[in-house]
Amino acid sequence: MSDETLTLTLPDGSAREVPRGTLPREVVASIGPRLLRDAIAVTVNGAVQDLMTPLRAGGAFRVLTPKDPESLAVLRHSGAHILATAVRRLRPDAHIGFGPAIDDGFYYDFEVDRPFTPEDLEAFEAEMRKVVAEKFPFIRDEVDREEAKRRFADDPLKLERIADLGDSEVISTYTDGPFIDLCRGPHVPDTSYLRHFKLLHTAGAYWRGDERRQMLQRIYATAWWSQEDLAAYLHRIEEAKRRDHRVLGKALDLFFFHHVSPGAAFWTERGTIVYNELVRFIREKQAERFIEVKTPLLFGRALWEQSGHWGKYRENMFLVHNSETNEQDMSLKPMNCPSHYLLYLAKKHSYRELPRRLVTFDVLHRNELTGALSGLTRVRQFSQDDCHVFLAPSQITAEVRFLMDFIMSYYRAFGLEPSLRFATRPPTRIGTDAMWDEAESALRQALESTGQAYELKPGDGAFYGPKIDFDVTDSLGRAWQLGTIQLDYNAPERFDLQYVGEDNAMHRPVVIHRAVSGSLERFIAILIEHFAGAFPVWLAPEQVRVLPISDDLAPQAGEIVARMKAAGIRADLDAHDTLNYRIREAEIMKVPYMAVVGRREAEAGTVAVRTRGAGKKQDIVPVSDFIARVRTEIAERVLGP
RNA sequence: GCCGGCGUAGCUCAGCGGUAGAGCAUCGGUUUUGUAAACCGAGGGUCGCAGGUUCAAUCCCUGCCGCCGGCUCCA
DSSP: OOOOEEEEEOTTSOEEEEETTOOHHHHHHHHOHHHHHHOOEEEETTEEEOTTSOOOOOEEEEEEOTTSHHHHHHHHHHHHHHHHHHHHHHOTTOEEOOOOEETTEEEEEEEOSSOOOHHHHHHHHHHHHHHHHHTOBEEEEEEOHHHHHHHTTTOHHHHHHHHHSOTTSOEEEEEETTEEEEOOOOOOSBGGGOOEEEEEEEEEEEGGGOTTSOEEEEEEEEEESSHHHHHHHHHHHHHHHHHOHHHHHHHTTOEEOOTTSTTOOEEOHHHHHHHHHHHHHHHHHHTTTOEEOOOOSEEEHHHHHHHTHHHHTGGGSOEEEETTTTEEEEEEOSOSHHHHHHHHHTSOOBGGGOSEEEEEOOEEEOOOOGGGOBTTTBOSEEEEEEEEEEEOGGGHHHHHHHHHHHHHHHHHTTTOOOEEEEEOOOSSOOSOHHHHHHHHHHHHHHHHHTTOOEEEETTOSBTTBOEEEEEEEOTTSOEEEEEEEEEESSHHHHTTOOEEOTTSSEEOOEEEEEEEEEEHHHHHHHHHHHTTTOOOTTTOSSOEEEEESSGGGHHHHHHHHHHHHHTTOOEEEOOSSOHHHHHHHHHHTTOSEEEEEOHHHHHHTEEEEEETTSTTOEEEEEHHHHHHHHHHHHHTTOOOO
16 A cells, blocks of 8 residues: 555545545544544545545545435445344355345345245344344455455355456455455444344345346345334335225225236226226327327237247237137237338328327237236236327427427326436447437437436437336335337338338338327326325216215205216215215215205205315305316316315 | 245135134115214125145145235345
8 A cells, every 4th residue: 555645625625635545434533523423434526435444545525424315325235234144143054145225225135945934034133133232343354356255155146246346346345243245335334323124024036136047035124314214114105005006996996806817907987987087188188189090909920020029029928829820820919019000001101291190099918927917007908098100300309399298298287297217329229320319319309308307328228219218106116117208210111111202202201109108007006196096086986976964855965966967077976874974985985075965055056065185174155166166177187176 | 937925705804623703895774964984683705726634624735826025226
């Protein structure tokens, strides 16, 4: 180590000169003993490192305390080591895999002969508390490759990782008490820092996510700086379960699944209303500038060979027996694109017709792995609001801009806030760089003109073109892709798509794949969770429930229901039990409005309106006014009540 | 597909070797209700399916089917 001097710049602008190799904790101590007590780690030029790692470079120097968000990841990563420490004590045979910090906690993967049980988990957690109480310091050690191999001679997974490390990489190990791990760090100073944590569940996980490799046992856990944060997190999970579309779908009687057709929903009367209202809304929005079409559900293999799906997508397609050839060479379509191309090809097109936007709601089937199916978010049968735009290359910028606006205004109608991802050219791709330059800049310009923040995903585009994806997260924080805008230069070639240009010569159009909801099934799942089942009036299966206070008022209440129905409102009469009981039922079913009819109201021609979720507060209004108000809310598709 | 957990009345769940129970829902009756559960009574289950062990299986074992949590946010 040289006697070189490093310059550290503190957040207050002051600078410190320290010899290279100084420990950050010495620097922190020199700033103040109080700070040292709170310090978890430091950042040098933004890179987090722990207090015991010698400083190699100077630059912007910041001390992380529990107040800094980055410090949580450090704590959690240390939590993973503490978990492994405990597991190794109780199951010395366990080989260790990886144990990173994740969004709300951490996990660690182990290779064991006998999978972990829920009881094992309790034992591990108790053992972890002992390790925490033992206050083992995390000791970093930098070693050469041979030494690393010696230290992990009994851990084949670690040896594999070591073998993958490049020659220039620093190999470091961290030790806490009896446990040593190959690890880059950083870590908290000692094990006592992990105080508020909980092991959550186990799961199988393939080594390195590769289904050809062995399955490891993963333990998921959460960890926080304070008891309040931990409690809040656990509470958040409980709340999320209450919003779970699978739970609400059953409670609100919207849809269900049956083992005779895994991954295909049965939509009940109420659910079908939601579904159809959604489709109606999309149709209205698309009415002017899109062309709706329908195509077959079943196709012979020739189409899939032309599109390229037969080769690599066949195992995801439901194959159907062809009675003529006696072969399994027909398939339920897994996507609409090829059939839209055929529709386009059925006629000759002029440049004057472009962009030509074909949309469809046809049913699609994809044979997903059984283990991947989950509620409405992962199904085998679904519909997309699928659109393929055929356009001239010169129209790309304007078209992408148009589609962006369309998609964003659609989400806004539900109060959804998607996150955007812009995926650019992958290493293996078709087409010229000039083509990609143009496509990417068109997408980027359209994206930036909206003012929306977006995440850049370099190299994540499809081989046939760049794309913009629109994601939202469900109640459990899992991200789902809804909309997408994908430029495609490949399909027009494969299907020999053409249009007659101004010059009377044939030209190659570009295709844009566009979905807004993505899968309607999944979108409804997202909506259920987003609204916690309390749909805005226009989407609600039942919009008004009319409640006569006593039986003898049922005829008058029935008349009000009839008037509402005639006005296009989904209203129902409920006279079957006590008023309190019926109000409770209507609240539980999340009916937006309850219209209570008592003697006073019947005589005055009014209803006492109770709004979902608003409690006792009532609003006495003439029936006609109430009808007009609800009609307006429906027509304008306002969010709420 | 793979690993783990689970599958009992329409729903939520208890029971776990001696052929089943609660609450809610449903049905019948009483009550006629002013803003989140009136009262009484009744009906309802080849305990996911198929084998096996046992004198005896919802309960134990095996296999299927389905559902749930996951399956690199890299040492």
